[in-house]
Amino acid sequence: MSAEAAAVTAEEMMAVEAARLLGDEDVCFVGIGLPSLAANLARETHAPGCVLIYESGPIGAKPTRMPLSIADGELAATADALVSVPEMFAYWLQAGRIDTGFLGAAQIDRHGNLNSTVIGDYDRPAVRLPGAGGAPEIAVGVRDVCVILRQSPRSFVDRLDFTTTPGDHVRTVFTDLGVLRKVEGELQLVQVHPGVAVEDVRAATGWELVVSDDLTVTRPPTAEELATLRRLRAESQR
Template identity: 45%
Template sequence: MTDADYTATEAMVVAAARELDDGDSVLVGVGVPNLACNLAKRTHAPDLQMVYESGTIDSNPSKLPLSIGDPVLASGALRVVPMFDGFTTYLQAGRIDVGFLGGAQIDRHGNINSTVIGEYDDPVVRLPGSGGACDIASNAHRTIIITPHEERRLPAEVDFVTSPGYVGGREGRAELGLRGGPSAIITDKAVLRFDDDGVAYVETLHPDVSADEVRAATGWEVEISDESARTAPPTPDEVATIRDELDPQGVYTGTD
């Protein structure tokens, strides 16, 4: 493929999808995480077990669901349970391998803010809040975060911790009794992992993205482990699956 054969958003979606292993159980978020999970199931992870907050277990949608309440999730699911059971019997009981999340802000410790921008009592913007995100971040065995790579979205510290990452470092998370933790932040510029202290660093840069671009778009002095390390680009089949099957109108990728 040439560089013009995929967009930055498609590169982000593909990189996120590749984080999922065949047979994983994944609690799927809305928006771009939803697209990434459905791409994984249609490519390298056909036995991916997708669980949605609405209570559909092992969903197998015939098309990309527009929300967690889309009826297409129920028609091909193994089970449909009350939302309460989805969170207690599956998530809080430790039966979910991966939680897929996004947010307005993600900081260097993988904490997610979807509550307010600015001071809580007098915010610049009030956001929708946690939904099930805090439970997912606290109970999944690993969390994958996906976000556009912008300084305002990747501050050194979030304005409000809606969903915990490595709060106070890895030891701080363990002291809180939380399961798992974030394993990666996938952006449209890079793939970030977490070091022994629970601080995010850049593992790979996406094709044609420079280290300086990433540093300028990150709210902390982010470490880049190897400036020559590159994320494998999307394959023609992956791009075709996104454009022809999953998002033909470009709702999430903007490619229409």
């Protein structure tokens, strides 16, 4: 591993690898945080033609800094068009006009089902989370759902505390340890990041993880990817 690759953080590796999924002709429904960072990294590097859509109504947003929320004025100011939320969900999402959706969650199971509602019993939860938002609609409305989530036994669980979002369209999960893809209805480990062992991933998973026979190692970020990613993050902190 090069000195530059060694300095890459887990979040940077997740964002870079998720960005590589997007192509120049993709239409992507983007969430705030790492999903937004990944999507805008793709737009500013290898996929300048990809169309980014946010839940609040911006279509073709091209933010110069990472938005703080879906209501951030930067999204509306840089969008090709701005539509109402009902139109966004009814005309764009439910009509199948969006290729890819990025989601986060607190928990995921082996089938890609997601929990962002509660940790613990629903009536007396240990933690009450923000809830579904538009995630259930996104999860069934886009062709391919990608999840970005740090991997640990608390987040990758054998049984969800609550099912917020169905995992039927979840295809790929990007974590700080590697990449999982759904094969025959179950998430399998197909890729590990540099320096990560398969046993590290198994130890961070709450079910008996299947490892692909064609397991690969993530290609480290290029100098362009890393510089662009860090510029986007730096501009968000000004």
